[in-house]
């Protein structure tokens with residue numbers, strides 16, 4: 001029996017030299033080297049057909065900047081041979097904001113095809129015609145989709161089986177139950193006159209868990225009322241955060 005293929009990210013970009021970039025080091029880099037996942041960065045320009053290998057043109061209707069051409073990008077997508085069995089994403093500030101839930105779904109699948117836009121963006125007809133799902137990594141504008149793609153891939157790769165150690169399973173992290181993570185501490189016991197909260201060194205696991213939960217709830221309510229509202233509606237948090245327990 002052939003073993004299942006590892007999770008794979010296929011990236012379409014005008015700058016393939018930007019990959020693996022930061023994904024080639026640390027956790028993701030070690031996992032890449034050991035074959036736990038695969039990365040393929042393909043040059044969109046290889047699908048250009050004219051003498052100048054042009055990939056962009058001026059926006060129809062006028063306006064500043066250039067637009068990535070539909071014919072070139074569609075040819076680059078088709079040349080991958082990837083069909084609807086793999087998610088086809090377009091990094092885009094207009095897209096649905098990326099969440100840990102979507103990251104988890106993507107990590108459980110075969111791995112996405114990711115198109116990185118440049119210039120003013122991509123001709124709408126290729127987005128519609130190739131069924132690209134627009135994904136944003138936040139309400140700000142980057143100069144290209146590559147850094148957004150690196151962020152998305154990094155978030156997925158750390159969830160792949162065998163990538164994180166057993167201890168760091170990701171189950172207690174920010175967003176894992178709709179809440180932000182509690183504050184973390186480590187040695188030294190006293191830093192600039194501030195001790196580690198006493199509960200954390202008490203050895204009482206139930207009290208530690210209750211303290212962390214209260215801190216998570218208080219942080220989420222204070223910093224992310226949107227998440228707090230959702231958590232409260234799901235029953236993951238109460239309507240008001242539990243009182244923080246003094247360490």
Ligand code: SAM
Pocket residue numbers: 090091092093094115116117118119120121122135136137138139140141142143144145146148
């Ligand atoms: N004119 C576009 C707009 O206003 O929506 C912005 C284009 S931006 C300069 C160039 C490319 O960077 C986009 O096509 C997209 O691939 C990428 N990009 C920029 N900001 C992003 C974000 N917040 N999330 C994901 N991709 C982004």
